[in-house]
Amino acid sequence: MLALHHEQGALRVLERPDPRPGPGEALLRVRLAGICNTDLELARGYMNFAGVLGHEVVAEVEVLGPPRAGAAEPPRATGPGARVAVEINCACLVCPACRRGERNHCPHRTVLGILGRDGTLAERLTAPVENLHAIPAHVPDDAAVFVEPLAAAFRPFEQFEIGANDRIALLGDGKLGLLSGFALAARGHAANTLAIGHHPEKLALLAARGLRVAHEAEVKESGFDVVVEATGSPAGLARALALVRPRGTLVLKSTYAGAPPLDLAPIVINEIRVVGSRCGPFATAVDALARGAVDPRPLISARLPLRDALAGIELAGRAGTLKVLIDPRA
Numbered sequence: 001m002l003a004l005h006h007e008q009g010a011l012r013v014l015e016r017p018d019p020r021p022g023p024g025e026a027l028l029r030v031r032l033a034g035i036c037n038t039d040l041e042l043a044r045g046y047m048n049f050a051g052v053l054g055h056e057v058v059a060e061v062e063v064l065g066p067p068r069a070g071a072a073e074p075p076r077a078t079g080p081g082a083r084v085a086v087e088i089n090c091a092c093l094v095c096p097a098c099r100r101g102e103r104n105h106c107p108h109r110t111v112l113g114i115l116g117r118d119g120t121l122a123e124r125l126t127a128p129v130e131n132l133h134a135i136p137a138h139v140p141d142d143a144a145v146f147v148e149p150l151a152a153a154f155r156p157f158e159q160f161e162i163g164a165n166d167r168i169a170l171l172g173d174g175k176l177g178l179l180s181g182f183a184l185a186a187r188g189h190a191a192n193t194l195a196i197g198h199h200p201e202k203l204a205l206l207a208a209r210g211l212r213v214a215h216e217a218e219v220k221e222s223g224f225d226v227v228v229e230a231t232g233s234p235a236g237l238a239r240a241l242a243l244v245r246p247r248g249t250l251v252l253k254s255t256y257a258g259a260p261p262l263d264l265a266p267i268v269i270n271e272i273r274v275v276g277s278r279c280g281p282f283a284t285a286v287d288a289l290a291r292g293a294v295d296p297r298p299l300i301s302a303r304l305p306l307r308d309a310l311a312g313i314e315l316a317g318r319a320g321t322l323k324v325l326i327d328p329r330a
Contacts, residue, residue: 001015001016001017002014002015002306003015003016003052003118003121003122003123003306004053004054004121004306004310004326005051006043006052007050009043009045011053011310013306016122018123018124019118019125019126020126021063021064021065022065022066022126024068024128024129025065025126025128025129026061026063026064026078026127026128026132027061027062027065027124027126028059028061028084028086028124028125029060029062029123030057030124030328031057031059031141031145031327031328031329032057032058032141032142032144032145032303032325033056033057033120033122033325033326033328034054034056034057034145034149034323034325035312035313035323035325035326036055036056036175036316037174037175037176037232037255038055038114038255039055039113039316040313040316040317042113042114043313047114047115049113049114051116051118051119052113052118052119052122052125053119054112054113054119054120054326055088055112055113056120056146056148056149057085057086057145058083058084058135058141058144058147059084059085059086059125060083060084061078061079061080061132062080064079074129075134082134083134083135083141084135085144085282085285086127086131086132086133087127087132087279088112088113088114089103089106089109089131089279090111090112090117090127090128090131091103091104091108091128092108092109093106095107095108104278112127121306121309121326122306123306123328133147133283134286135147135286136286136290139286139290140297142300142325143289143295143297144286144289146179146285146289146323148285149176149179150182150183150280150285151279151280151281151285152176152253152277152278152280153179153180153183154285155277155278155279156228156251156277159251159277160249160273160275162187162189162226163225164188164192165192166192166225167223167224167226168189168192168193168227168228169194169196169226169227169228169240170196170206170211170227171196171197171228171231171236172196172197172228172229172230172231172232172236172253173196173198173206174230174231174322175299175322176232176254177228177230177231178202178299179294179296179299180228180230180253181193181205181206181211182209182294183294184211185209185210185211186288186293190209190210191212193211193212194212194214194221194224195207195213195214196213196214196215196216197213197216202322203215219243222243222244223243223248224245224248225244225249226249227240227248227250227251229253229254230254232254232255233254236254237252237254237262238261238263241266244270245270246271246272247271247272247273248270248272248273249272249273249274250267250273251275251277252274252276252277253277296323299322300323301315301322301324302324303325303326303327303330304327304330305326305330306326306327306328309326
């Protein structure tokens with residue numbers, strides 16, 4: 001099979017053997033995969049990852065591997081032929097974290113295309129059956145491929161309560177910033193959210209959903225109850241701290257290679273609650289797509305065949321590009 005492989009800073013599209021599903025796993029044929037900023041950071045050395053990149057996918061179940069000892073039969077919706085999205089954290093299921101229902105924080109986990117497991121920018125991949133979420137028939141592939149990042153955009157709603165009258169600032173108008181804005185609008189917070197970015201055409205996507213928008217250079221407001229930092233830039237944290245009110249909440253969504261300069265004094269002095277926010281609820285994201293509460297397809301900038309994945313990575317890193325999709329079937 002073809003795959004986009006990364007090792008020691010080198011990216012190559014190459015032929016690799018088809019993977020084989022282990023106990024409790026499924027072999028999946030990729031229908032569409034997305035490139036996100038985390039993939040770009042991995043290519044720059046983040047996490048020292050070696051293997052097949054990618055973790056955003058809609059795929060079709062080809063084969064179920066042998067059952068895991070003592071495990072129940074997988075749900076019929078994830079059997080051969082099912083179209084699925086795939087949670088990225090592959091947990092051990094037996095450690096204390098897993099028994100607490102915190103599989104995303106299993107200390108023994110592998111992570112699709114990020115940590116110890118090949119990812120989705122390939123013709124095929126394997127994943128645990130419990131990580132598969134069936135996609136309703138009426139949701140098209142080019143919407144379903146957004147389930148993983150859309151779930152991440154919904155994650156803050158699981159972590160703390162956002163009040164109906166809270167003033168919210170959304171910092172960043174890239175892919176995750178836009179999806180975060182879509183999620184805020186779907187939860188009824190459009191009118192009390194100010195989206196801050198640098199690109200009028202991207203901010204217009206949020207304005208169309210009822211959010212207030214402003215170019216970064218024009219923002220005079222501060223004292224927000226909640227600030228969602230989704231800039232993907234080390235400078236975003238300092239800017240977010242300048243926007244949040246004392247005893248407000250700062251939600252960190254960005255990941256990047258390297259360490260930002262960090263002054264902890266404002267966090268301590270102003271008693272700011274900092275919430276790291278990563279992987280989110282797939283069921284919520286699938287439901288939002290199925291109901292039409294969120295349509296992420298305006299974020300698609302390009303769709304390329306897998307053999308052109310290197311060009312896709314280059315395009316995804318250009319200023320102004322939103323979502324680049326890779327189609328192994330093309």
